[in-house]
Amino acid sequence: xxxxxxxxxxxxxxxxxxxxxxxxxxxxxxxxxxxxxxxxxxxxxxxxxxxxxxxxxxxxxxxxxxxxxxxxxxxxxxxxxxxxxxxxxxxxxxxxxxxxxxxxxxxxxxxxxxxxxxxxxxxxxxxxxxxxxxxxxxxxxxxxxxxxxxxxxxxxxxxxxxxxxxxxxxxxxxxxxxxxxxxxxxxxxxxxxxxxxxxxxxxxxxxxxxxxxxxxxxxxxxxxxxxxxxxxxxxxxxxxxxxxxxxxxxxxxxxxxxxxxxxxxxxxxxxxxxxxxxxxxxxxxxxxxxxxxxxxxxxxxxxxxxxxxxxxxxxxxxxxxxxxxxxxxxxxxxxxxxxxxxxxxx
Amino acid sequence: xxxxxxxxxxxxxxxxxxxxxxxxxxxxxxxxxxxxxxxxxxxxxxxxxxxxxxxxxxxxxxxxxxxxxxxxxxxxxxxx
Numbered sequence: 173x174x175x176x177x178x179x180x181x182x183x184x185x186x187x188x189x190x191x192x193x194x195x196x197x198x199x200x201x202x203x204x205x206x207x208x209x210x211x212x213x214x215x216x217x218x219x220x221x222x223x224x225x226x227x228x229x230x231x232x233x234x235x236x237x238x239x240x241x242x243x244x245x246x247x248x249x250x251x252x253x254x255x256x257x258x259x260x261x262x263x264x265x266x267x268x269x270x271x272x273x274x275x276x277x278x279x280x281x282x283x284x285x286x287x288x289x290x291x292x293x294x295x296x297x298x299x300x301x302x303x304x305x306x307x308x309x310x311x312x313x314x315x316x317x318x319x320x321x322x323x324x325x326x327x328x329x330x331x332x333x334x335x336x337x338x339x340x341x342x343x344x345x346x347x348x349x350x351x352x353x354x355x356x357x358x359x360x361x362x363x364x365x366x367x368x369x370x371x372x373x374x375x376x377x378x379x380x381x382x383x384x385x386x387x388x389x390x391x392x393x394x395x396x397x398x399x400x401x402x403x404x405x406x407x408x409x410x411x412x413x414x415x416x417x418x419x420x421x422x423x424x425x426x427x428x429x430x431x432x433x434x435x436x437x438x439x440x441x442x443x444x445x446x447x448x449x450x451x452x453x454x455x456x457x458x459x460x461x462x463x464x465x466x467x468x469x470x471x472x473x474x475x476x477x478x479x480x481x482x483x484x485x486x487x488x489x490x491x492x493x494x495x496x497x498x499x500x501x502x503x504x505x506x507x508x509x510x511x512x513x514x515x516x517x518x
Numbered sequence: 519x520x521x522x523x524x525x526x527x528x529x530x531x532x533x534x535x536x537x538x539x540x541x542x543x544x545x546x547x548x549x550x551x552x553x554x555x556x557x558x559x560x561x562x563x564x565x566x567x568x569x570x571x572x573x574x575x576x577x578x579x580x581x582x583x584x585x586x587x588x589x590x591x592x593x594x595x596x597x598x
Contacts (some may be wrong), residue, residue, distance in 0.1 A: 243552060377539075395540070396541070398540070412537055412539060413537045414539065416577045491527070491535055497586060
């Protein structure tokens, strides 16, 4: 597989990072022959300046832009760089890619992404139904769009409860007052609905997986979250061998035929009952841990698209740790200028 | 999640890792011997004999340590 150019988003390697840099690192470790185009939404996304990972970076209009505007810019970038593959890494941008998958395919730009139905099935407000179909409990979740509904939902869940944005972010509320505050914060940032979820005490686990075009199992790795950011994102994690979680992953793929990278978020309650908390329809930021443990899902994504390969093993190292850290790089203002003025790195 | 003791990875340093749920513990040499022996047998007399022999302690001391440690293991769900 020579002379392949792939574009990847989620290169905002900040305190709440996207998966982009982990995806690129994984592919780079499998092959040096690919060219990487980084897709960013902010001129200060660190990935734009990480030349060791991103060969050329571009700014895209925000996902909230019109589909036409988004597509026009994306096609310009793809045509200028002969992009063969796109790996979207944000939930919020997926609707644009889902809508234009066939159009991009006609231009020989391939993606392994969920269908609109699969994307909706993973939606936080539809999770209980999906959980029932694949046989795993989901904490009671209420989709609310008004203070009246919010109050009713919090009365049902009791306190503490989780208040979640429709795309990202979640907060633990201990009172009606706190719940109201998070409701306003999340709705103004991510829109409606806001989700109110029963709080289950226990430990958090995540599973990263990849489904082929027809939901074939292309690999999965489970990990325990050891250290979290304030937003509940993984800062330190360790790979585990948990057949129950992998089995749920298989049932998820069988039921939905999900295509693309995904993350299942679990909580093991204090009474050792496993709950499904969320499904994210894209690779998570800790994707590199799976690759470092032996299951390189970003590279499998490419292999599956280009070669149709589906027969991958799922052997990985258990007890392998990911430890995130902060670092700084120094750049010139002219580097920033290029991105602001031209919308691209040199 | 079943009996957790059998799947525990134990290092001679006293570091113990449960690969199924990603939880780790540390213990001293006495705890480690008790755990290793518990993997082989549920016979308390056998475990007691091993601890008395290994650490040159009295039967009363060995029994007290084993019972206390087993209570701790139960409280953490490692044995039932």
